[in-house]
């Protein structure tokens with residue numbers, strides 16, 4: 001639109017003297033007309049830009065509305081997760097989850113750079129040293145998975161059913177092999193496997209996940225030793 005300002009200055013020039021010859025007058029008229037056409041083009045271009053700008057504004061408004069909607073949805077999810085965590089804590093207040101492995105926690109639940117893949121993502125479980133080489137069932141339940149699963153290596157999943165209205169499941173990964181069978185009932189604190197190094201693992205350690213209603217959550221927040 002910068003051209004408008006520059007070319008519009010012709011409007012402010014003093015009027016042409018009428019003392020010119022008819023030929024001069026005609027050519028001046030033609031020049032003025034040409035300038036008028038140029039100006040009309042510029043007005044049209046400016047109008048097109050205005051339309052485009054208002055389209056942009058409408059798009060920005062739509063995107064803003066979408067973001068607001070997403071923020072509201074996240075807020076709702078976060079409130080639901082808080083509610084679920086509270087219900088679970090109340091249910092586990094009497095007797096918390098049994099420690100699934102002993103020794104120091106070597107990697108906590110949360111975002112991290114994966115030691116094998118080098119990719120920055122959520123660590124969906126808690127790593128323990130597992131110094132006695134054993135896995136313990138965090139709560140009573142039934143074995144729903146006992147097999148090899150890629151990055152997890154040999155893994156056992158235990159379904160604990162509903163606790164405080166929340167569905168609980170625990171996973172025990174990187175085992176050297178499988179010691180329990182699918183469908184087997186296990187008691188709280190029962191040895192259900194061994195610490196190993198299968199799957200994506202830099203050395204023998206326990207990787208334990210707690211899933212509440214199908215989503216991995218921080219096991220340590222619900223572990224009462």
Ligand SMILES: [Zn+2]
Nearest residue numbers: 125126127207
């Ligand atoms: Zn891990």
